[in-house]
Amino acid sequence: MADVQRRRPGETREKLMTAALTLVGKGRHFASIGIREVTRQAGVVPTSFYRHFRSVDDLGLQLVDELGLVLRRMMREARENVLQADKLIEESVGIFVAHALANRNFFMFMAQGLAGESRAVQEGIRSEMRFFASELANDLRRLKLLPHLSDSDLDMTCELVVRTVAFSLTDILSISPEDDYQIELVRKRTTRFLQLILIGAGHWESS
């Protein structure tokens, strides 16, 4: 009945994934979302879900993959726009905040997943963060900043940077997106956090 199957392939799949993100964006926690709820939000019959995902956790895993793409886009933009080293931190934080606001639902999913129910999702997000940190370390190495640090100390520093920024996510996401003033506060504070860390790294002595 109705119009069946004149959609482009993968459309329902996308609809289901964005539906899940939408629910998360509305304040629901991913762990408490059910199959019927997602399909309802997506405007699809519950059975359709199984055509694309084994379970909600499975959908979560595929969301992590897409999250990886979002993070890579952000990284690329940062690399293109951050030119002078002296404004490096400020600009990077700015780009991060902008992306966090633009992809609010995605980053909410990320923040939730760090202590979420599914071990696999948890590990996936953690792994994305590690990747991000190692890329950051490569960039800093290439730019010859912090040249006195050993590789492992540089890795440690970048790990700490990434964690600090990730924690700021929970700040940003708990603010109403229109509250520019609060957002600005978080931006400044995060910048100072990173400055503090990099000053520490500058004076760190790799034994």
Next chain:
Amino acid sequence: MADVQRRRPGETREKLMTAALTLVGKGRHFASIGIREVTRQAGVVPTSFYRHFRSVDDLGLQLVDELGLVLRRMMREARENVLQADKLIEESVGIFVAHALANRNFFMFMAQGLAGESRAVQEGIRSEMRFFASELANDLRRLKLLPHLSDSDLDMTCELVVRTVAFSLTDILSISPEDDYQIELVRKRTTRFLQLILIGAGHWESS
């Protein structure tokens, strides 16, 4: 029927709260826990729940209060045992890790709540962290460490310290509690994070 009401007052209430924590400890996310599930775990009839809590979120709020007590106990122990300033970080991290392992469920609840479903719980945990950070700042002020920092810069530093430690929670809690080796790794890494931050604070110039 059965033996009714020869328990001491508040016993069922406690049973319900520990039941919720137990479920969290078993890997469930707090946001996905229902009333019936809690009462089942507590060995109590579903209706009893309403005698003590309005909803699961309400129970969560009361858990946050108890979490505050746990954190204060930890703080006290740290204050009593950390004597020489040079081992301050190492010992503090050690005490933290020990408490995280001893009160695993509580700290899991805390980690979950930071990006949880209930706004109130979220704000509660955040507020506990702020309190902790400000107490830490007071201690550092009293000990005359970092005397060159302005009050607000010291606050910022302590905030960063607390966040870093809190993030380590997700590391610790994702490790099997018997895996001493991995725990030791997290302990060492967290210690280095804090050392890096404090070195940064040592060279920070409050404008």
Next chain:
DNA sequence: ACATTAAGTGAACAACTGTACACAAGACTT
């Protein structure tokens, strides 16, 4: 000593959940 309250119980119900099954029709392969 008696009335009130606090804290427990069991039965009931409508709403919702995940999942299985049989079916339809466009898309792809040969």
Next chain:
DNA sequence: AAGTCTTGTGTACAGTTGTTCACTTAATGT
């Protein structure tokens, strides 16, 4: 042109959920 695969649909069902209600009994206050 015919057959297979993929994707979407509707129906069905047993199990679970939150919540209400009427009840019992120990504890408490006067």
